[in-house]
Amino acid sequence: MEFELEKIQLDLKVTWKISRNASQSKTNYILKLGEYESEIAPNVRYQETPELIEKHFKELNKVTKMQFHWCSSFQTAVNNVLLKRDHKGDLEKALQLPKVENVPTSFSIPIMELDEVENYLKENAEYQVYKLKVADSKSLDLLKEVVKHTDKPIRVDANEGFKSLDDYLAFEKEIQGFNIQFIEQPFATDMVETYKLLKPKSKFEIIADESLLLDFHGPKFQEMFHGINVKNMKGRGLENCKKQLEKAKAFGLKTMVGCMIESSLGISEALHLASLCDYVDLDGSLLVSNDPYKHLLKVKDGCLSFAD
Numbered sequence: 001m002e003f004e005l006e007k008i009q010l011d012l013k014v015t016w017k018i019s020r021n022a023s024q025s026k027t028n029y030i031l032k033l034g035e036y037e038s039e040i041a042p043n044v045r046y047q048e049t050p051e052l053i054e055k056h057f058k059e060l061n062k063v064t065k066m067q068f069h070w071c072s073s074f075q076t077a078v079n080n081v082l083l084k085r086d087h088k089g090d091l092e093k094a095l096q097l098p099k100v101e102n103v104p105t106s107f108s109i110p111i112m113e114l115d116e117v118e119n120y121l122k123e124n125a126e127y128q129v130y131k132l133k134v135a136d137s138k139s140l141d142l143l144k145e146v147v148k149h150t151d152k153p154i155r156v157d158a159n160e161g162f163k164s165l166d167d168y169l170a171f172e173k174e175i176q177g178f179n180i181q182f183i184e185q186p187f188a189t190d191m192v193e194t195y196k197l198l199k200p201k202s203k204f205e206i207i208a209d210e211s212l213l214l215d216f217h218g219p220k221f222q223e224m225f226h227g228i229n230v231k232n233m234k235g236r237g238l239e240n241c242k243k244q245l246e247k248a249k250a251f252g253l254k255t256m257v258g259c260m261i262e263s264s265l266g267i268s269e270a271l272h273l274a275s276l277c278d279y280v281d282l283d284g285s286l287l288v289s290n291d292p293y294k295h296l297l298k299v300k301d302g303c304l305s306f307a308d
Contacts, residue, residue: 001033003032003033003057003060003061003078003081004031004033005029005032005053005054005057006029006030006032007028007029007050008027008028008030008263008292009025009290010025010026010027010028010261010262010263010288010290011025011289011290012025012026012261012287012288012289013288013289014112014120014287016110016261016287017110017133018110018135018157019111019133019134019135019136019158019159019160019161020045020159020160020161021044022111026041026260026261026288027042027050028040028041028042028261028262028263028266029042029050029053029057029077031057031077031078031081032081033081033082033085035089036081036084036085036089037084037265038076038077038078038084038265038266038269039077039262039263040053040073040076040077040233041073041233041260041261041262042071042073043072043233043260045210046071046234047071048073048074052071052074053071053073053074056074057074060078066079072213072214072233072234072235072236073234073260075236075237076233076234076235076236076237078237079236079238079239080232080238080269083237083239091238091269091272092272094238094239095238095239095272097242097272097276098275099306100271100272100275101305102300102304102305103271103274103280103282103303103304104127104129104280104302104303105127105280105281105282105286105302105304106127106129106130106155106279106283107124107127107129107131107283107286108130108131108132108133108157108281108283108287109121109130109131109132109133110133111134111135111139111142112142114141114145117142117145117148117149118149121146121149126301126302127152127283128152128153128301128302128303129152129153129154129155129181129302130146130152130153130154130155131157131184131281131283132154132155133157134156134158134161135158135159135161136158136161136162136163136171137162137167137168137170137171140171140174143156143175143178147179151179152179153179153180153181154178154179154180154181155180155182155184155279155281156182156184156204157184157185157209158183158185159184159185159209160186160187160189160210161186162186162187163187165194165197165198168187169198169201172202172204180204181204181205181279182204182205182206182207182226182227182279183202183204183206183207184206184207184208184209184229185208185209185211186198186206188210189210189211192220192224195211195223195224195225196223196224199223199224199225199226205226205227205254206224206225206226207226207227207228207229207254208221208224208225208227208229209228209229209231211224211225212228212229212230212234212244213234213235214234214235214236214240215244216228216244216247216248218247218248218250219251221248221251221253222251222252222253225253226253226254227248227253227256227278227279228244228253228254228255228256229256229257229258229281230244230255230256230257230258230273230277231257231258231259231270232257232259232266232269232270232273233259233266238269238270238272238273241257241270241273242273245257245273245277246276249276254278254279255276255277255278255279256277256278256280256281257273257274257276257277257279257280257281257282258270258281258282259281259282259284261284261287262285263285263288263291263292263293263294264285264293264295264296264297265292265293265296266284266285267282267285267296267297268293268306270282271297271306280304282304285297286299295307
């Protein structure tokens, strides 16, 4: 039995703008092995491109074991589709985790014009918590506009946008009265000492995203962050993501499962990890207008469940 690869284009409901780029669609892939499928969501932040995915795929049927030069999202799909095959599609049994239902997810607000905020929130009012993308302190006006129209908790995701500790602290001072749940990845991954200085000063929890890849050093992360955001596409598969979450808990860190822009195929895989998490951010497929796997999940009152 050989692997097959299918390219899919996911069209976004709105322009997806974060601190480093903007897009209106996303090219993902579906890796197939017999009746089983898994998603590949390449991330340009890690130099993952469609060309690279297709290059890896040409190698896949020629080898008998995992190649560690393959990018994370590709390894994720290979590991997950094999896990499904080996357990006849039963990921709960494979991961030894309980089935979850009615899991509240945050819903993302990309960087947008101020006059677009009110209508965007009205159209997505069912969600219990929002996640706002910011670029730097210049995004303060956007956050203020969001707060003007909702009293729900907000998770602030900077995607490495802040360039200095002073710049971030000035931003934090302005938002102390807002209902902020946490701040995600304010600085670049190489600003280790800045994170160490920030953690004891911050009024909010600081969550690692881009700083976490395949593994992390527990004591080092304890100095830098209050928690981690584990993503299936970065973690090289559900089994390793489970290990990351369990390790984080052992070091007293908060845990979150997040995602890329994905169809409900990828999101449904990551949802199996929700029982290990303090926070869930699995809205990737909810931002897509032509989700080919929409039938796998149901959404009610801002909560995710597996379809019957």
